[in-house]
Amino acid sequence: MGKRQQEKSQQTQHELMDAALELFRANGFQHTSIAEITDHAGYAKGNFYRHWKSKSELFLNIMAERLQYYRGQREPALEKAQSVEDVTEIVLCFLETIIDDASWYKVFLEFTVHAFDNAEVRHKLNDSEYRLSSDLFTQLFAPFISDHASARKLGALVTALFEGFLIHNALETQVLDKEDLRQAILVLTRAYLPELETAACSTSTRRTPPC
Structure with missing residues (x-):
């Protein structure tokens, strides 16, 4: 993975984490879905599974x-x-x-x-x-x-x-x-x-x- 691609991957990861934390705070862990996290961050669902299982x-x-x-x-x-x-x-x-x-x-x-x-x-x-x-x-x-x-x-x-x-x-x-x-x-x-x-x-x- 090139440096620019790695930086983009890290940015995506942090934006997904920020979106997830915002939703967890508002709605709780159980009531927040992966689809809601990716939608809130503006990414396709596949981006989530590149970082977490x-x-x-x-x-x-x-x-x-x-x-x-x-x-x-x-x-x-x-x-x-x-x-x-x-x-x-x-x-x-x-x-x-x-x-x-x-x-x-x-x-x-x-x-x-x-x-x-x-x-x-x-x-x-x-x-x-x-x-x-x-x-x-x-x-x-x-x-x-x-x-x-x-x-x-x-x-x-x-x-x-x-x-x-x-x-x-x-x-x-x-x-x-x-x-x-x-x-x-x-x-x-x-x-x-x-x-x-x-x-x-x-x-x-x-x-x-x-x-």
Whole structure:
């Protein structure tokens, strides 16, 4: 494939992804068809299958790009992090960014339910390339802790807590808010990463860095 043809292919792929995301936000994952995506982007249906085998594969591609975008916003802060506490605060800011994007996380929750019936999609959804997972937590905390098993368990617990919070928000229970989530995650972090107990600064007294 020549350079110009490759650039055109990438442009088509991104335009299809943009069209899909717009429709997913408006109508949901299940109620958006491949034909609607290609029509909305102004392409023939065959263009879709040059890039993805299914709508699920497309959505995973969108998720990977969004995670890279969210993490890219935090990279400068991660490079300056000097403790587990610093990394925890950066992760909390990352989570709050997702919470504030309600139309996206509702589609994410819908797709998570969709993955229940598809082993391949379910397996990929657990990959750190697509979501905040135990593997991603291990990678973020690795420079500051020696026990990777604790970091993986913490990652799984925080993921469960965070996604449960998203469900509460989607159902509009109005019982929990972002500060409740923040405090719960800090308690989990202290419980599973003993290094925090000997940290020089307490999270209850330190000033939270800006997101």
